[in-house]
Amino acid sequence: MEHHSTGVFELVAILGAAVACGALMMRLGLGTVIGYLLAGFLIGPSVLKVIPDPARVAGVAEFGVIFLLFIIGIEMKPRRLYVMRRMVFGVGGAQFLITSVVLAWGLHAFFGLSVPISVVAGSGLALSSTAFGLQIMTERGELNSQRGRTAFAVLLLQDLAVVPLLALLPMLEGKTSGTFTSFLLAFAETIAILGVTLLSGRYLLGPILRMVANRRSAEMFSATAILIVVGYAWLMEIAGLSMAMGAFLAGIMLAESEFRHQVEGDIQPYRGLLLGLFFMTVGMGLDLQHLLDNALLVFGAAVGLMLIKAIIMTIVGRFTGGLDWPDAARAATLLSGAGEFGFVLFAVAVSQAVLAGDMQATLNSVIVITLVITPFVVPLTDRLMKRFDRELPTPVMTEEECPATPPVLIAGFGRVGRTVARLLDRHSVPWIAIDGNQANVSAARADGANVFLGDARRREVLVSVGAGKAAALVITLDNPETAEATLMNARMCNPGLPVHMRAHSLTAASHLLDLGAARAVPEAFEGSLQLGVGVALSVGIAEAEAQASAADLRTLGYADLNAHCQTDLSGTAPPEGEAKA
Numbered sequence: 001m002e003h004h005s006t007g008v009f010e011l012v013a014i015l016g017a018a019v020a021c022g023a024l025m026m027r028l029g030l031g032t033v034i035g036y037l038l039a040g041f042l043i044g045p046s047v048l049k050v051i052p053d054p055a056r057v058a059g060v061a062e063f064g065v066i067f068l069l070f071i072i073g074i075e076m077k078p079r080r081l082y083v084m085r086r087m088v089f090g091v092g093g094a095q096f097l098i099t100s101v102v103l104a105w106g107l108h109a110f111f112g113l114s115v116p117i118s119v120v121a122g123s124g125l126a127l128s129s130t131a132f133g134l135q136i137m138t139e140r141g142e143l144n145s146q147r148g149r150t151a152f153a154v155l156l157l158q159d160l161a162v163v164p165l166l167a168l169l170p171m172l173e174g175k176t177s178g179t180f181t182s183f184l185l186a187f188a189e190t191i192a193i194l195g196v197t198l199l200s201g202r203y204l205l206g207p208i209l210r211m212v213a214n215r216r217s218a219e220m221f222s223a224t225a226i227l228i229v230v231g232y233a234w235l236m237e238i239a240g241l242s243m244a245m246g247a248f249l250a251g252i253m254l255a256e257s258e259f260r261h262q263v264e265g266d267i268q269p270y271r272g273l274l275l276g277l278f279f280m281t282v283g284m285g286l287d288l289q290h291l292l293d294n295a296l297l298v299f300g301a302a303v304g305l306m307l308i309k310a311i312i313m314t315i316v317g318r319f320t321g322g323l324d325w326p327d328a329a330r331a332a333t334l335l336s337g338a339g340e341f342g343f344v345l346f347a348v349a350v351s352q353a354v355l356a357g358d359m360q361a362t363l364n365s366v367i368v369i370t371l372v373i374t375p376f377v378v379p380l381t382d383r384l385m386k387r388f389d390r391e392l393p394t395p396v397m398t399e400e401e402c403p404a405t406p407p408v409l410i411a412g413f414g415r416v417g418r419t420v421a422r423l424l425d426r427h428s429v430p431w432i433a434i435d436g437n438q439a440n441v442s443a444a445r446a447d448g449a450n451v452f453l454g455d456a457r458r459r460e461v462l463v464s465v466g467a468g469k470a471a472a473l474v475i476t477l478d479n480p481e482t483a484e485a486t487l488m489n490a491r492m493c494n495p496g497l498p499v500h501m502r503a504h505s506l507t508a509a510s511h512l513l514d515l516g517a518a519r520a521v522p523e524a525f526e527g528s529l530q531l532g533v534g535v536a537l538s539v540g541i542a543e544a545e546a547q548a549s550a551a552d553l554r555t556l557g558y559a560d561l562n563a564h565c566q567t568d569l570s571g572t573a574p575p576e577g578e579a580k581a
Contacts (some may be wrong), residue, residue, distance in 0.1 A: 013050045014057070017043050018276055030375050031132055033340060036276045037368055040283025047288065054284035061281040063230070064274030065344050066247040067267050070229045072159050074264050084153055091150055091321040092157025095335075099126040099312050103305075120349045121363055123165050125305055129371060130155045136334060136378055146437065147327040150317055162341045166245045167194075169345075169352045183530050193239045194249065197232065201253035209259045222266040228254075229267060244344065248344035282343045282364060290361050298362065302369035306336040306377070326385035335379040337370035385404020406471040407432045411456035411486050413440050413449075416476035416502060421449070432465050457485040459493055467493040472518075475501045480508065484515060491516050529554060 017039035025035035043050040051057065074405060104122030113121065133155050139515040142148040212224045215288045229247050234244030254260050291298060310332040319329030346363050349355035353361075408424055410417045410433035417433055424431050434454040435441050444451035456477065467473065473490050477483040487499055498518040503509035509520035529550045536546035 008210060010051060013043050014039075014280065017050075018280060022276070030205040030372075031277055032276070033129070033132065034371060034436075036279035037283040037371070040280030041286050042287075043280075044286070046284075046286060051284055056282050057277065057284075058281050061274060061278040062243070062347075064271065064276065064278035065244050065347075066233050067229060067271035068164070068275050069244040070247040070251040070267060071264060071271055072162075073248040074255050074260055075251075075487045084156065084304060086151065087153035087321070088157045088160075091316060094320050095154050095313055095316045096126055096157055096161055098316065099309055102312065106308075108378055110444045116300030116354055117359065120169070120345065120354055121359070123161075124342040124345040124363065125338050126309070127158050127162070127339040127341045127345070127373070128335040129311075129337060130159060130341075132337065132339070132371065132374055135335055136375065140378075145327075147317070147331040149321055150321040150323060151331045154313070154331075154335055156163060158339070158341070162345065163245050163248045165345055166348055169349055169354055182510045193236075193332055197235065197246070197249055198253065199252065201232070205250075205253055206257055206259075209263075213259070215357070221262065225263045225266045226270070228263075244348065279340065279343070282347075282368075285361070286343075286368065287361050291365050294362060296473070296485070298365045298369060301362075302373065305338065306370055306373065310336040326388045330378075332381070333378055334374075336377070337374040338367040340367075342367045354487075406469050407466060409434070409462075409465060409467060409470045410476065411473065411483075412476035412478070413437075413444055413451050414476065414478070417474070418444075420474050420476065421563060429471075434461060434465055457482060457489060459489040462486075462490055462493050466478075467497060470494065470497060472500060475499060475517075477502075480504070484512070487512065487515055487517055 016399075018036060020041035022032045022035035025038065026032060036307040040054075042048055042053060045052050050419070090412075091250060095246050100119075100123045102126055104118040107121055128290065128348060133151060137148045137151065208228075209221075209224065212221050228250055232246040232250040233243035234246070236249075239245045254263055310329070313332035313335050314325070314328045314496055317323045317331050318325055321328065321331075343364060346355055346360045351355060352358050405432040410420055410431055413421070413433040413435040414437075417435070421431055421433060431450065433444070433449070433451040434456050435444075435451060436453070436455055441451050441453045452465065454465070456462065456475070467490055474484050475490075477486060483501060487501065490497055490499055499516065500519045501512050501517045501521070503512055503520045503522045504524060506522045509522040512520040533543075533546045533550050536549070537543055
């Protein structure tokens with residue numbers, strides 16, 4: 001009974017610490033990973049000693065990594081990789097290879113580490129945090145920017161690189177005294193095992209899942225999905241490879257199947273819970289005394305690591321990714337820290353006897369320090385780089401490019417801007433567009449469009465394209481801050497200029513109207529109305545009746561905006577919302 005009570009108390013402590021620390025870190029904008037690390041550190045043997053032996057939960061926590069690799073595998077569609085192949089394998093490959101080699105060489109040359117340990121440590125520290133990177137880019141609205149796409153491509157390549165790294169670990173075990181032939185034999189054995197696994201999965205998993213699905217039992221299907229993941233992980237372990245790689249292969253084999261979404265949905269809840277437990281065990285394993293005794297080494301290594309990675313990524317982003325220097329530095333700062341896969345790699349390396357426990361403790365401490373620092377240095381770098389931002393040239397138009405009648409100005413020539421331009425072309429309305437993306441401008445001008453490179457936020461740019469005598473201005477920019485700055489400068493150039501804007505919500509639309517926009521279209525609201533009309537038509541409701549209902553809802557939705565609008569929004573449907581420019 002006492003043992004049972006102790007187990008329940010430990011479970012309550014783990015869940016309570018995870019919820020409390022995770023919620024606190026989320027509120028501070030630092031992410032749940034740091035929360036889980038902090039929770040594990042607090043209840044582990046270094047502080048409160050609620051869990052005196054982290055090994056008791058480490059076995060269960062490892063399944064979090066297994067499920068994570070499975071989800072990554074199931075999302076790695078070959079078509080997705082093909083579309084992003086140049087960015088992923090060009091920029092991402094260059095960043096990872098150069099960083100890994102530089103770090104491994106430095107560890108071997110200056111710290112005297114053996115080649116296998118240097119390779120493992122250098123490769124693990126070269127990885128960046130996918131969870132942190134995506135979270136920060138999403139919160140800052142940068143995921144669809146050029147530097148955001150570049151950073152995402154690098155993170156994607158690193159996710160792919162984890163699996164080969166895990167496969168190489170058994171080859172590094174004891175190979176320092178072996179021959180080159182033994183290395184080749186080990187490599188060939190690994191390739192053969194992977195080939196057999198992929199072939200068996202390709203012809204077995206589909207029929208098995210189809211048979212289970214025909215039984216129409218959700219519980220049986222979920223159990224089968226978990227069995228597939230755990231089963232392939234177990235088979236890889238028997239073959240001498242990592243369980244995480246087996247889970248990744250299982251995901252790859254299901255990536256193009258008709259069951260991928262159902263299987264992914266069944267696995268996701270377990271993945272999140274167990275992955276959180278894995279990070280907590282990492283936190284439990286942090287030795288406070290070791291950290292204090294090696295504080296100078298750990299903090300110095302963390303700062304040095306971030307500087308080295310930032311310098312390499314800045315150069316790669318500039319010359320391989322096509323970013324300007326400030327944006328390359330911003331992307332580099334985002335990726336300068338180490339990542340959660342380093343924990344995974346080092347944990348597996350210890351289990352394979354490639355890495356010693358003391359070395360793992362030091363490396364894990366370095367990773368944690370970089371994870372804590374990253375959310376703070378990203379905004380600092382952004383503010384610093386604003387001083388060096390390359391000002392886009394002021395557009396200069398020839399006489400042939402200047403319309404005879406006052407044109408409509410379009411700020412932003414992404415998908416939304418192009419749609420507006422096509423509509424104006426149908427009515428022979430002249431327009432001029434400006435965009436800050438050189439690729440967009442070059443593609444549009446190649447098609448004969450009147451588009452210029454320029455920063456719409458700059459008043460002199462707006463003046464140069466005729467804002468003072470324009471018929472109207474359409475701001476289709478996705479970033480709210482950039483759109484607001486463009487609106488304010490346009491109003492200064494021409495107080496009577498009608499400005500039409502896209503907004504992400506009714507609240508944002510109301511705010512833009514308060515700032516002086518003539519019209520603000522909440523794209524999510526309009527998109528939902530159009531979606532509702534489409535659903536109504538598909539179930540047999542008359543189009544006139546469906547449109548009337550949409551008009552009623554539109555009137556209600558725009559009730560708070562009508563006082564600001566210069567036109568009657570209740571009688572005429574605003575233009576349909578678009579996706580991000």
